[in-house]
Amino acid sequence: MAQLHILSPRGFRSAGVYAGIKSKQTPDVGLLICDVVAAAAAAFTTNKVFAAPVKIGREHVKNGKLRGVVMNSGNANACTGRQGEIDAIRMCQLAGTVAGCSPSDILPSSTGIIGHLLPMDKIERGIIEAGQYLGSSLEHAQLFGDAILTTDLKRKTAAVEFKVGKQTVTLAGVCKGSGMIGPRMAVPHATMLAYLTTDASISPVLLRKLLGAAVENSFNSVTVDDHASTNDTAAILASGLSGAKIDSPKAVKAFAAALNEVCQSLAYQIAADGEGATKVIAISVEKAKSEADARLIARAIANSPLVKCAMHGNDPNWGRIVSAAGLTAAAFVPEKAALTLQGTMVFAKGQPVVFDAAAVSKSLEVAEVKIVLNCGIGKAAAKCWTCDLSREYITINADYHT
């Protein structure tokens, strides 16, 4: 089977070009165009400081329809006032000219440094050039995927196929995110960027609902630094060109499962490529009093620099994990809780469990560390993904100058 990518769903073309915005010579302007009017939904950051493209994007996706996405990396167009909005609209105008649609059918996105006006001469030339290079090959998908990256070391993609009756539906996604990652996105409003494409035929209302649920268990469950960005955006465009209608309960279930799988794969890739990351820390909180409680606890553990450093150093210092679980507003009773590190129980019922520290330390030398906290007081569960905290993180964020 050929490799699936964001242009595998029928009806999509993309391009990525280097317009001179980023200091390193890799694509920094991207276009993703749907040949037909796509049903669309998007989730945006809930940060009260939101970028101009987020403001414009919220308006453009409101009617549940889009023809495409225009984006740039290297500059977030955030904290740029009224000129920032004018620039975001100009990006949509140029992309609209390429797609042959109204500017309001285009979703704009930007990612990069906050507080600088976009270099519009470069952006304009970039969008026009990208319009000339649109295509639907794997290479085109990869150039778009590269255009959205900033401090990311790896391109992040995921895709699945599933059947609705006899028809094959493809759902694919690409995303970026390495630092300033602690999304709390809300539909209709998510510096991670994620773009999803599908050729399913689905109503905007249903698409919006399913995206909201998928975002909660994926992008909103990943954290690198707990810093919800000014620009976080997750958007999905459904061309409908597979002919498969997502209207039966069975089809909805299959679509939701595909959407969850793609979003979770992308979110996981963000944690794995977190700034300075050497490993993923996968936290499962089980038997919590409520799902909200489980999420709060999982996120508190994921955000503790003490936990992240211990995991970096392969140190089974579980007291840091249990104490992080206790510091939120969530119900937590240590006497009822149990904690396993890579499958080894280290704490149960308020008391330490004797374990082989050297063996557990050895078991932490892996690409993914599994922390499972059983709260023992309910039935709710949640997962959260993060990465360890290394010296490289400091190098990336302190030595890099604006």
Add this chain to the structure above:
Amino acid sequence: MAQLHILSPRGFRSAGVYAGIKSKQTPDVGLLICDVVAAAAAAFTTNKVFAAPVKIGREHVKNGKLRGVVMNSGNANACTGRQGEIDAIRMCQLAGTVAGCSPSDILPSSTGIIGHLLPMDKIERGIIEAGQYLGSSLEHAQLFGDAILTTDLKRKTAAVEFKVGKQTVTLAGVCKGSGMIGPRMAVPHATMLAYLTTDASISPVLLRKLLGAAVENSFNSVTVDDHASTNDTAAILASGLSGAKIDSPKAVKAFAAALNEVCQSLAYQIAADGEGATKVIAISVEKAKSEADARLIARAIANSPLVKCAMHGNDPNWGRIVSAAGLTAAAFVPEKAALTLQGTMVFAKGQPVVFDAAAVSKSLEVAEVKIVLNCGIGKAAAKCWTCDLSREYITINADYHT
């Protein structure tokens, strides 16, 4: 004037001895005894995972009276179940024998690794030995001050004298804290430890009220890693031996001012000695909608690893600060806000302000960086102190093994 310390207030003696709990040979068991029954108040951690000495300490301070404090470093006696409680009580019994009082007149504290039973043979010998070395000299104060330290590089003390009528009152404190610092303490319930002594004559009820207020603007306003510990404790003992009664509005005001000054100085010293710290970051949020909002915003800025790394690297990347301000539940309107970095305005009314980046970067090469965010939407203010995030932080927390 002679140097003031925690034994300057009349009626206090202390000792610190090395009992072999810590790996490095510095005092690890401390005793602080008041010659008379002291009015007392204490604030303890609000973490749902609280150590055995916190549980016992809450009970012992409930009646507003104490004769002393017994403590050890190197082991937190947290997550140690029923045996942990028995051990904390035993510490009080031994200290009570020294002081000639009931065990319930002693406040126990522990700090160090979580999840290990106390080495009671060492602790018992240590307390008995400390009892033989009690004294009220500067050296005795320093040995107690050393006994409470763990990863701290410096001893932290503060003291003031003030007049009530013709009488001179002394109020002094000592504290520890370098990592696992993000206290949220509540009276009557605060791994920072702080012990305050005074010879003022004050009722336990008033002492408790004033301690609560002072803790909020000092220890609860400092964060290194936002990780509220299992053992945080701030306690004050008032011997009354100055004869100065804190019962007039003027005396209360003077006492409260002294208490705030000592607590804030101690909290500041914790930020300055935060794990891996090379500088203090002092954050002032002004003109916020409410004090709670101001606190939320100040703490969000202080806890952002992106902000802490930028300050470490002397990078005036103010977008990280403004975006951190927007991600809390607090009211924040970027169009009304203004931000200054070391006195230079970098952002105002939703837009960047042109500034000399090289000069501002140079201005960040100081022992204390001042960040002032004017929200422009209210009258409330709050301050928060933190430190920068360095490679040394990772070394301390990842390379150190339990």
